[in-house]
Amino acid sequence: MQKLCSASLWPVYGPDALRQLESRLQHSNPQPLMQLAGLAAAQLALAIAPHARRIWVAAGPGNNGGDGLEAAMHLHLWGKQVLVSWMGSTAHAPPDALMAWQRASTAGVAFQSAIPENWLKDMDGQDLCIDALLGLGAHRALGLEMQACVQAIQKLPGQVLALDGPTGLNLENGQWLGSPDAPTVAVRAHHTLTFIATKPGLFMGHGRDACGQIWLDDLGHRANDCDVPPQAWLNAADAPRIKSHASHKGSHGDVAVIGGEPMALRGMGMTGAAVLAASAALHAGAGRVILSLLSGQATEHALPDLMQRDWQRLDLEQLHVVCGCGGGEAIRAHMPEVLQRSAQLVLDADGLNAVADDPALQNLLRQRAELKPTVITPHPLEAARLLKTSTAQVQSNRLQAAQNLATLFHCTVVLKGSGSVIAAPGQTSRINTSGNGRLATGGTGDVLAGLVGARMAQGLGPFEAACRAVAQHGQLANDWPDDLPLTASALAQHLR
Structure with missing residues (x-):
């Protein structure tokens, strides 16, 4: 896992290239990528909120939610008090997300479908919320149920860790989801953990305000050994220029x-x-x-x-x-x-x-x-x-x-x-x-x-x-x- 900063020279990939990279990693890695992502998220959660008593995981219906379910399982097994609000269903969840739900349920993670308002009232500044509602594929404005979840996240006193990107942010361009005249509500995270490679929207537009500190876990992807060309590179800071003595x-x-x-x-x-x-x-x-x-x-x-x-x-x-x-x-x-x-x-x-x-x-x-x-x-x-x-x-x-x-x-x-x-x-x-x-x-x-x-x-x-x-x-x-x-x-x- 790497902490990205303005001095980072790192490749940035668009959605098509990311899907290609993900497909390659899935075939070459003996462990499902969702399990690796969930473990990385849980480890970062402990690092940024080591004294958290309560951790609320807001999990969406897709694979981003599956990452959150995997993280919830690890945090629960490590002794944290974890509550998951999952917007998915066993009938419609993608296969990997369904497996993550089964693993979390078997481990004894607590689930509540509605926003746990009373439980959230007891959270304090040391506690943590993991935003695992939406990831890279999100393009449409949020529905009412997800808007309510985002608003609940924003009211919490503790830190927010977004997985892949903050919900409400278009990760391809850094704009808010929805139309420019009626943008959606969006999460403002303190930390964002993105997977495999960085996405353009994290570093442009509203992404620079919404993401907080950006972290990257490549899940085994090695940019130097990859033949998939990046869409862009981050622009690293330059050292000061010094004039030579023998000049005029x-x-x-x-x-x-x-x-x-x-x-x-x-x-x-x-x-x-x-x-x-x-x-x-x-x-x-x-x-x-x-x-x-x-x-x-x-x-x-x-x-x-x-x-x-x-x-x-x-x-x-x-x-x-x-x-x-x-x-x-x-x-x-x-x-x-x-x-x-x-x-x-x-x-x-x-x-x-x-x-x-x-x-x-x-x-x-x-x-x-x-x-x-x-x-x-x-x-x-x-x-x-x-x-x-x-x-x-x-x-x-x-x-x-x-x-x-x-x-x-x-x-x-x-x-x-x-x-x-x-x-x-x-x-x-x-x-x-x-x-x-x-x-x-x-x-x-x-x-x-x-x-x-x-x-x-x-x-x-x-x-x-x-x-x-x-x-x-x-x-x-x-x-x-x-x-x-x-x-x-x-x-x-x-x-x-």
Whole structure:
């Protein structure tokens, strides 16, 4: 069993691959997988709640419930006071779950079909609930009976251990079960134990709030010896970059930031976004950073370390360009030249919106391909505009949406959000596990764009630069002192 963290580099599998892995393990393992999973769950339950007097197991009608029944049997035999609420029936239970019920019943585990409200009232903060209601195959909104069970779980004072994933969470995409307009109730677990391999939804969307600490028991699966390709990899945190002694400013690349719509155009100046991106590139270690505001004028609010220059005087063919931050409507007229001339390009925000609205710009972006490396950094709405779909569709399959964008525009994609996805043609996508809700403040996306630009300027390829930048960006938020507000400008200044 392994405890997963933001530094974990681990393969992530979709449902089809998981079924294939499960089938192989069932044929190669002398012991049923459900029994192995139940034993692992019981062992983890003792580890996280060693002083629990009462353990309530909420077991669903399928195989996830069977895992819970196996865990209940072991905990009962180890002397714990266990009560199981099983929503299944002996007439309709899958074969493995039926066997688990028989083993638990024979061992003397106590069952109660209804929610044991009086029994639950005597539980305290040291006690434990095991959520074994639904697993990987759940896609529909919860029925009333299961909703009531979830609500009972959420009222308990002790810890909650979810098996495979918290009930109410779609393990394929990290969204709540049900429609976006009427999401289902869901368990918020303190710990989640997932089996065989990790699932995408644990690390994306609401999964990052619902799962708590994630644990993995592979039940004998060895990723290094497997020929089933993963859907993605978790994106491991990056070590700080240290400049060598025998280097100079020209050794670490030149970044130009083009953006910042002037106030005069629409009465809504956005020069701050471009300044933030440039500040991020500077603090991240780029050798020289040039700020080119779309007004063509210098600003007093930029750091003195930044050079300022009219973008039309830039030698784009020699530069790593970050374009679009705060660009507004003003960026559209300049996009053809930026797309055609920039040696390497990070395209963000209004630069992406301009491309989404103009087929000619889309063609220019595609034509850059491998000769002129490009990273685009959309949030879900910008991704939806580029793909001509809805935000809900993007969020329903973030891995596929990111890969579709990478294929469509022949570039590296950072699909931002909870569990940012990094995708590129010919690469296995990454799901980023660092970061938290403190990044949900204006300007942090501009900081990320500048950081990606700096990493490319320092010699990394676009996919590796994006992976490292996203990991570092999130890790800074994880390490941020609780008593200090996280602002985009402070975030930029803490980059290394």
